[in-house]
Amino acid sequence: MPNPIVVRSLDEIRFWSRIMKEHSLFLSLGFTHDQQKLINEAQQFITLFERIEEKLSRFSVNSDLNQIQTFNIEVYQAAVNIWNYKRKVLGLTLRCEIISNNYPLLVDHISREAAYFANRLKELNEGILAPKKEAIIEENVFFLKIMADHAKFIGHLLDPSERKLVEQAREFSHDFDQLVFQAIDLNSMRPQSETRPMLSQFLDQNKVSVASLRDFKKTARELIEECRIKSNIHPLLADHTFREAERFLEIIDFFEASLQQT
Structure with missing residues (x-):
């Protein structure tokens, strides 16, 4: 019988990695032409989460728990990194250092989701299912x-x-x-x-x-x-x-x- 921590971990990563990738796309579309550095960073996160999705496809619900826990740590770090990027963008926006089409509340919103994703992976690696x-x-x-x-x-x-x-x-x-x-x-x-x-x-x-x-x-x-x-x-x-x-x-x-x- 599949380990419930494995099943839940794969489910969380499958759902939230796609969400993180799409957040990066939406941010990149909202930046102006002179904010190329921020656009490039967003593109890097799209690539990062595409790689995570590709790696995810190699696992199944019958995968070894230790392997999944190691994968969780890897994805956790990616979630923390994109959270840091989003908070940086929010700070730049609130200090009026950049003006873009990304609402501050939207940037805060998607950073909260990144934090939630990271926390879920941390909990799962601690054996907390529900x-x-x-x-x-x-x-x-x-x-x-x-x-x-x-x-x-x-x-x-x-x-x-x-x-x-x-x-x-x-x-x-x-x-x-x-x-x-x-x-x-x-x-x-x-x-x-x-x-x-x-x-x-x-x-x-x-x-x-x-x-x-x-x-x-x-x-x-x-x-x-x-x-x-x-x-x-x-x-x-x-x-x-x-x-x-x-x-x-x-x-x-x-x-x-x-x-x-x-």
């Missing part, structure tokens, strides 16, 4: 903020004439901001909130909201691919945000299953 009950709320705060950010980015990248879609994006942004605040409140009530019924209700509520946003992203992706709406949204970015919503739903299911085992 978070403890007290960490479930914190991880949901992370993903709820990611979803809220996505809604904000979509709203700002749609053409202003797409009034109905812009308003829908704003509503999703507001709804997920409220869910973030609700999760923070619940987190502050620990340990009293660390009961299975309360956590299950919390996860169920999140699942409904994320599924609704996922469907909105799916529709937006299809409309963008068919050139039926006006926006500055790259088709790959639309698909990127859709996949992250799908991922959050999978993680909620994973959390629910882990709660049932406790």
Whole structure:
């Protein structure tokens, strides 16, 4: 029977390496022509994560745990390096040393995802497959903020004439901001909130909201691919945000299953 740490490690690397590669592409597209050094660095990260994906294809769920742990360390370092690059870009932007088409919140957003990826690999190498009950709320705060950010980015990248879609994006942004605040409140009530019924209700509520946003992203992706709406949204970015919503739903299911085992 495959080792669950191996299975989960390969899954995390498969998903997040592609995300990191796409982040690098989006950053490079947002830089101006005079920011060639930053563009070149982004391209280097695209190549790095393509190599990781190629190496990943050599492993299977039956691979040796020690080999996977060594691979995790290698990918962890790549995740840390791209986090450093993203934070450098954010610093340059906030200090007005560069002006690009990359929103500061977007750069912060993708750096948070790099940090999450690195931390997951570290946890897996420590034998931590699923978070403890007290960490479930914190991880949901992370993903709820990611979803809220996505809604904000979509709203700002749609053409202003797409009034109905812009308003829908704003509503999703507001709804997920409220869910973030609700999760923070619940987190502050620990340990009293660390009961299975309360956590299950919390996860169920999140699942409904994320599924609704996922469907909105799916529709937006299809409309963008068919050139039926006006926006500055790259088709790959639309698909990127859709996949992250799908991922959050999978993680909620994973959390629910882990709660049932406790």
